[in-house]
Amino acid sequence: MTELAEIYLGNLAENATLSERIEKARQSEGFLEVDITEVDSRKGRIYARSNSGIDVGIVKSRDWLLREGDVLETAQGKLVLIHLRSQKVLVITFSEKISNFPIKLIHLGHVLGNHHWPIIVQDNKIYVELITDAEVVESTIRDFHIPGLQLEYELRSPHEHLSFSQHSEHHHHS
Structure with missing residues (x-):
């Protein structure tokens, strides 16, 4: 039951x-x-x-x-x-000046948005919430061949969770 x-x-x-x-x-x-x-x-x-x-x-x-x-x-x-549970997120960083290829970056942002993959931009890093298979997200991003783009994964404890929701307010209102 x-x-x-x-x-x-x-x-x-x-x-x-x-x-x-x-x-x-x-x-x-x-x-x-x-x-x-x-x-x-x-x-x-x-x-x-x-x-x-x-x-x-x-x-x-x-x-x-x-x-x-x-x-x-x-x-x-x-x-x-x-x-x-701990939250696994994909972290995108850039080792080169990203102003060298703005069109590729705009296209990347467009594709992430089209897939409805939630992102947060913080401290020159892009965090992607893994709401789908990590390999799919990773290969989609790698397909852009953006020089200096680096992908890594981070495990965030429940106390360090990133809130990807458009509702950042999480208090219950009765």
Whole structure:
């Protein structure tokens, strides 16, 4: 049977009484922990399997993101603690002056946008969220043959997650 969680209670980092409720729930089988991806954290409907093997369906509004430490309550009164998995991102850097080939760069940006691959530009690096197969993204970028373009992967912990969503606001509004 799938547990359905629709009631948002808050975040452990911001609510001390939730920690006490979690501790009590841990001792009484009324507690579930789920690991989800950054991509899933945005969805309105999330299907996950708890660490104890119980299926959990999470239903929420799409206008806010689930965060590490968020707590929801199921229809049966069980508490669900959310953990975000580490996030693998593709990082594009350039070893040469990129002003030498603006047309190729504009074309690259156009193609990334056409594929709807979320990007963030930060500190002269382009971070690409891997919402599709990494090899596909990598070969698409390499096809541009931009001199000095370098690709590497970074693993970001849940506390260093890049928020690629157009909804950077992740607080729940009731």
